[in-house]
Structure formats: structure tokens, C-alpha cells
Amino acid sequence: MNATDQKSCLSRNLAEIQENIAGACRRSGRRVDDVQLVAVTKYAPMEWVELLSSLHSVFGENRPQQLAERAALLPEAQWHLIGQLQRNKVRMAVEHAAMIHSVDSLRLLERIRDVGAQMSRRVRVLIEVNVSGEASKSGFSPDEICQAWPDILKVQKSVSIEGLMTMAPEADDPEEARPYFRQLRELTDSLRSRSAEIIAENPETPAAELPHLSMGMSGDYVVAVEEGATLVRIGSRVFQGLK
Ligand SMILES: *Cc1c(COP(=O)(O)O)cnc(C)c1O
Numbered sequence: 001m002n003a004t005d006q007k008s009c010l011s012r013n014l015a016e017i018q019e020n021i022a023g024a025c026r027r028s029g030r031r032v033d034d035v036q037l038v039a040v041t042k043y044a045p046m047e048w049v050e051l052l053s054s055l056h057s058v059f060g061e062n063r064p065q066q067l068a069e070r071a072a073l074l075p076e077a078q079w080h081l082i083g084q085l086q087r088n089k090v091r092m093a094v095e096h097a098a099m100i101h102s103v104d105s106l107r108l109l110e111r112i113r114d115v116g117a118q119m120s121r122r123v124r125v126l127i128e129v130n131v132s133g134e135a136s137k138s139g140f141s142p143d144e145i146c147q148a149w150p151d152i153l154k155v156q157k158s159v160s161i162e163g164l165m166t167m168a169p170e171a172d173d174p175e176e177a178r179p180y181f182r183q184l185r186e187l188t189d190s191l192r193s194r195s196a197e198i199i200a201e202n203p204e205t206p207a208a209e210l211p212h213l214s215m216g217m218s219g220d221y222v223v224a225v226e227e228g229a230t231l232v233r234i235g236s237r238v239f240q241g242l243k
Helices: 001-027 048-054 062-073 087-096 106-118 143-154 176-202 219-225
Strands: 035-038 058-061 077-080 099-103 123-128 157-163 213-214 232-233
Touching: 001 035, 001 048, 035 106, 062 077, 062 087, 087 099, 087 106, 087 213, 099 157, 106 123, 106 143, 106 157, 106 219, 123 213, 143 157, 143 176, 157 176, 176 213, 176 219, 219 232
Parallel strands: 035 058, 035 232, 058 077, 077 099, 099 123, 123 157, 157 213
Antiparallel strands: none
């Protein structure tokens, strides 16, 4: 495949994804502008990402190292970190990522706050929730996040808590993911009420608007949008058919 063919393939894939997102928005009474595609580039060679960057500018990487390298090559794009972050890589992530989707512990969140403060940055983050409870997945359990919520709200000087992220279990039928996505949306609602209670008791506590729900991948993004996703993280579908 030459670069021209590759680019038209990418363009077709993006158009199909956007069309499916638009359909899901219509069915669920949502605005198309409220859903952002994060094109996950972790398995794509840099040449493909460069081609894609003339068509789309929001990318997701799961490793801080590769995100930093690629962000240096394409600094005008927005780079989202979607994979697990070790505490010793926080500086790299804070420097290069527009948003960190994968905050899976209070210790990590506090480290991000400290590094953000040192670098005078307000870091945009999502809290990862393991809704399905699979041992292979990281993230807070729904109970843990409710427990930790007062402490999570407190870190908000150098961190902006913008919502929740989850991954549904792998399944052949995307409908199987729906209950997990719905649970994440409902968890956001209950954390909003919890915030109101915490702030009523302690008015110093900064509020968190929680505008974002990061959920949905190549196999299940349509269902995720129907259930309220504002950020869909799609990798293989974007690059489908490319050679
Ligand atoms: C790889 C990855 C995706 C994208 O997966 P696809 O099935 O290729 O769309 C989304 N989210 C996370 C956290 C990932 O690691």
C-alpha cells in the first residue's frame, strides 16, 4: 500500500467511526459534539500516525515512554495517556500528556499532584474504575472510589479530576459491555451527589464537575456512546485494512 492509499483507508475508517458515533448519539438523544474520538496509536507505526495526523489530532498511547517520544514528533496533537502509569514515570506523563485516563490509586494521584505543583501544571485526569472486578484489570473498585472520594477531591489544586474511565471485559457481543458502561455512568452520578454532601460539610473542598466518561473501544464504542461516553478510545478499528 502506498501512502495515498493508506491515507484514504484511514479517512474511510474515521468517517465510518464518526458515522456510527453519530447514529448512537441520535438514538440516545445526545449531541455529536459531546463525544471525542481518542485514536489509540499504540500498535501503529509512526508513519501511520503521521498520516493520521493530517486527518485527526487526538491520540492515545498506553506507555508513557512512547507517548513522550511521539508527542515530541507531533507536538501539535493532543496526546492522552490511557495505560498504567508507574510512579517513576509521572513526570514524563505530566510533561507530555493532555490527559491521563488511567489513575488507579490515591498514591498515584497524589504523586501527580506533587509533580504538577512542581511543574506549575494543572493536570487533567480521569480515575480508572474496575467495574467488572476482573483480576487482570487495574483501577478502583466502585466501593473503593466511594471510600476514597473525599481524599480524591482534596488533591485538586494541581490536578483537575474530570471523570471516570473503564474497560469492559472482552466479549464477542458488544451488548455484554452495556451493563458495565451503565454502571460507570451511574457511579459518576452518585459521586456527584457524594461531592455535594462532602462540600456541604466542608466548604473548603474543591468541587469536581466530572464532565467526562472514557469508555468504549473498537468492539464496543457504539454501546458506550449510547450509555454516555464522552471519550471513546479506539485503536484497531482506526487502522483496520492498513498495510
Ligand atoms: C489498546 C487500548 C484501547 C484500544 O483498543 P482497540 O480494541 O484496539 O480499539 C483502548 N483503551 C485502552 C486502555 C487500551 O489499552
